[in-house]
Amino acid sequence: MSTRAQTATTNDLLPSWSDGPAKQAILDFMRTTIDRLSPSYVLPEDRIAVFDQDGTLWVEHPMYTQVVYCLERVPGVVANKPELRNVEPFKTVLSGNREAIARLSMRDLEKILVATLTGMSVEEFNAEAKKWLETARDPRWNRPYTELVYQPMLEVLRYLHENAYKTYIVTGGGQDFVRVYAEKVYGIPPEQVVGTAGGTKFGYAKDGKPFLTKDAKLLLNDNNAGKVEGIHLMIGRRPYAAFGNSTGDRQMLEWTGAGAGTRLKMLLLHDDAVREYAYGPAQGLPDTKVGTFTPALYDEARKKGWTVISMKNDWRQVFPFENQATEARP
Amino acid sequence: MSTRAQTATTNDLLPSWSDGPAKQAILDFMRTTIDRLSPSYVLPEDRIAVFDQDGTLWVEHPMYTQVVYCLERVPGVVANKPELRNVEPFKTVLSGNREAIARLSMRDLEKILVATLTGMSVEEFNAEAKKWLETARDPRWNRPYTELVYQPMLEVLRYLHENAYKTYIVTGGGQDFVRVYAEKVYGIPPEQVVGTAGGTKFGYAKDGKPFLTKDAKLLLNDNNAGKVEGIHLMIGRRPYAAFGNSTGDRQMLEWTGAGAGTRLKMLLLHDDAVREYAYGPAQGLPDTKVGTFTPALYDEARKKGWTVISMKNDWRQVFPFENQATEARP
Numbered sequence: 001m002s003t004r005a006q007t008a009t010t011n012d013l014l015p016s017w018s019d020g021p022a023k024q025a026i027l028d029f030m031r032t033t034i035d036r037l038s039p040s041y042v043l044p045e046d047r048i049a050v051f052d053q054d055g056t057l058w059v060e061h062p063m064y065t066q067v068v069y070c071l072e073r074v075p076g077v078v079a080n081k082p083e084l085r086n087v088e089p090f091k092t093v094l095s096g097n098r099e100a101i102a103r104l105s106m107r108d109l110e111k112i113l114v115a116t117l118t119g120m121s122v123e124e125f126n127a128e129a130k131k132w133l134e135t136a137r138d139p140r141w142n143r144p145y146t147e148l149v150y151q152p153m154l155e156v157l158r159y160l161h162e163n164a165y166k167t168y169i170v171t172g173g174g175q176d177f178v179r180v181y182a183e184k185v186y187g188i189p190p191e192q193v194v195g196t197a198g199g200t201k202f203g204y205a206k207d208g209k210p211f212l213t214k215d216a217k218l219l220l221n222d223n224n225a226g227k228v229e230g231i232h233l234m235i236g237r238r239p240y241a242a243f244g245n246s247t248g249d250r251q252m253l254e255w256t257g258a259g260a261g262t263r264l265k266m267l268l269l270h271d272d273a274v275r276e277y278a279y280g281p282a283q284g285l286p287d288t289k290v291g292t293f294t295p296a297l298y299d300e301a302r303k304k305g306w307t308v309i310s311m312k313n314d315w316r317q318v319f320p321f322e323n324q325a326t327e328a329r330p
Numbered sequence: 331m332s333t334r335a336q337t338a339t340t341n342d343l344l345p346s347w348s349d350g351p352a353k354q355a356i357l358d359f360m361r362t363t364i365d366r367l368s369p370s371y372v373l374p375e376d377r378i379a380v381f382d383q384d385g386t387l388w389v390e391h392p393m394y395t396q397v398v399y400c401l402e403r404v405p406g407v408v409a410n411k412p413e414l415r416n417v418e419p420f421k422t423v424l425s426g427n428r429e430a431i432a433r434l435s436m437r438d439l440e441k442i443l444v445a446t447l448t449g450m451s452v453e454e455f456n457a458e459a460k461k462w463l464e465t466a467r468d469p470r471w472n473r474p475y476t477e478l479v480y481q482p483m484l485e486v487l488r489y490l491h492e493n494a495y496k497t498y499i500v501t502g503g504g505q506d507f508v509r510v511y512a513e514k515v516y517g518i519p520p521e522q523v524v525g526t527a528g529g530t531k532f533g534y535a536k537d538g539k540p541f542l543t544k545d546a547k548l549l550l551n552d553n554n555a556g557k558v559e560g561i562h563l564m565i566g567r568r569p570y571a572a573f574g575n576s577t578g579d580r581q582m583l584e585w586t587g588a589g590a591g592t593r594l595k596m597l598l599l600h601d602d603a604v605r606e607y608a609y610g611p612a613q614g615l616p617d618t619k620v621g622t623f624t625p626a627l628y629d630e631a632r633k634k635g636w637t638v639i640s641m642k643n644d645w646r647q648v649f650p651f652e653n654q655a656t657e658a659r660p
Contacts, residue, residue: 045519122562166521179566189375190566191496191521200562202555202581210584212562219549219563225532232452232530232542233549234564236509236520251532254540 013159016152016317025307029264034163040262042240044164049241053171055291056245056268059148061277066173069132073116114216122212129180146185151320157186171195172223172248194234196222227252246291253306265306272312343489346482346647355637359594364493370592372570374494379571383501385621386575386598389478391607396503399462403446448544455544459510476515481650487516501525502553502578524564526552557582576621595636602642
């Protein structure tokens with residue numbers, strides 16, 4: 001007990017972070033916004049922080065987890081609708097040919113998303129997604145996808161929660177999908193998940209019980225400028241801190257940074273091929289279609305004083321399951 | 331001090347409520363959902379309560395306050411766009427002819443809403459609405475509209491807050507309009523206001539600063555079935571308590587009531603022409619186009635065990651400014 005108490009110093013609130021400018025930016029932001037005597041003091045009710053999810057809170061490579069879900073749901077959908085079996089793109093997905101699947105067009109992918117994410121009741125969708133998350137495994141780590149979350153970001157979330165910050169996920173991913181696990185995995189309740197959202201349709205079952213069906217109409221494309229529009233729609237005030245990792249988060253960081261007082265703007269650079277993945281193409285990293293961090297975004301970050309987090313250098317530990325980093329220390 | 335402490339018994343948490351089935355329903359609901367030993371115990375993180383606004387939390391007669399705002403904003407809009415001066419429906423509004431204004435069609439009203447609620451930045455709108463709310467007066471009571479809130483409902487909100495319930499406004503009114511005052515008036519922060527919402531458009535000012543413009547595209551028509559769709563979109567879980575006063579709240583109460591365990595469903599009946607207004611047409615009250623409580627809704631309430639609150643009989647005090655009811659008591 002006493003050892004634990006002794007190690008609970010300010011620095012230990014972020015034990016997976018190496019000492020350096022990224023960790024310092026977080027500590028400075030917190031100190032200046034929660035100190036009543038600071039000119040940048042923020043009232044507790046105004047403390048809002050937003051986080052992109054894919055590539056910011058959990059792994060997004062080689063493919064967004066929700067896309068994996070949709071592809072793996074195809075057999076189940078076809079079992080209920082056998083007429084799709086020989087129709088593209090479902091036929092290709094059922095073939096299991098990874099190369100052919102990787103070549104599917106955006107339009108094909110949209111057809112798969114619509115077939116696997118809409119047309120069912122909200123409860124049915126939640127049950128399916130929950131079941132999948134409990135059984136599916138990422139092939140590289142052979143672990144549930146929900147374990148592939150970044151330990152340093154969990155520490156930031158906790159640090160924010162402990163200081164009365166309300167944390168939101170603002171994701172290009174499906175709002176309903178992320179809500180299935182966000183409370184358990186991040187401690188973020190459904191109402192604090194803002195994501196790409198389709199409409200729902202209210203109706204009555206035969207017994208008179210009302211239900212909602214997920215429909216294909218897009219209400220909010222929560223990417224790029226859509227993230228700012230989503231923040232206005234769902235939160236209604238400007239965040240004081242924003243975390244992202246790709247060009248899809250640019251406007252969200254700009255919007256956050258344009259507010260008065262101290263604002264924290266951070267971008268995670270995936271430059272650690274050993275512990276996770278390395279992609280960019282900022283800083284000469286390999287180009288990618290999933291979570292692009294362009295040289296232009298890097299330049300904007302430098303110019304505007306946003307903090308770039310190097311996974312390789314700023315994080316002593318990446319995942320919660322590699323406990324070495326914290327446990328090995330005295 | 332000791333007198334105050336003595337009167338803080340359970341019953342006094344709702345001092346403006348007369349003893350009767352409505353007050354009892356609220357007390358019973360609370361007891362059964364916060365008692366860990368109750369089969370209907372609700373975990374604190376799941377405690378969600380939703381309130382319609384117009385006619386449920388504040389006065390909606392003879393005209394929705396937001397419509398008054400839009401009509402009174404017309405001169406300001408025309409000052410910036412003189413070409414509208416002789417165009418209908420703006421011409422009629424500028425004439426000040428109340429009878430002619432009352433005869434405007436829904437299409438005319440929509441034109442006025444679009445002209446006064448969209449086309450400006452989010453900040454400009456907030457500043458305009460705030461300014462109006464500070465100066466406008468309801469003609470009957472000669473008070474700011476934000477004072478025409480129901481004391482008994484403020485007590486319910488507080489009672490819920492004190493027991494870890496998260497309260498949401500779910501209103502057919504404009505989300506952005508209600509957010510301007512909800513925190514100050516009800517203690518409900520912007521992110522807990524769900525309302526009819528239009529899109530916004532992200533852009534950059536000449537100095538590179540990002541801004542959002544309110545546009546006329548309707549994202550969510552938060553009325554009738556739209557209230558349930560709005561609850562799913564913005565909250566993502568089913569409420570345990572729902573308060574409304576008109577057919578526009580029917581589906582929200584049905585949705586709330588269809589959940590497992592104990593759920594509180596309440597409808598306010600405006601049957602007090604002396605202290606407020608009497609309209610229905612349930613229970614033989616005069617028919618109305620603003621906040622219709624139909625006989626069919628009354629029947630459904632009775633059949634499903636929803637509680638109808640009689641303003642006349644269940645409320646000892648209607649407004650916070652008539653302090654007699656609480657202060658006169660021993």
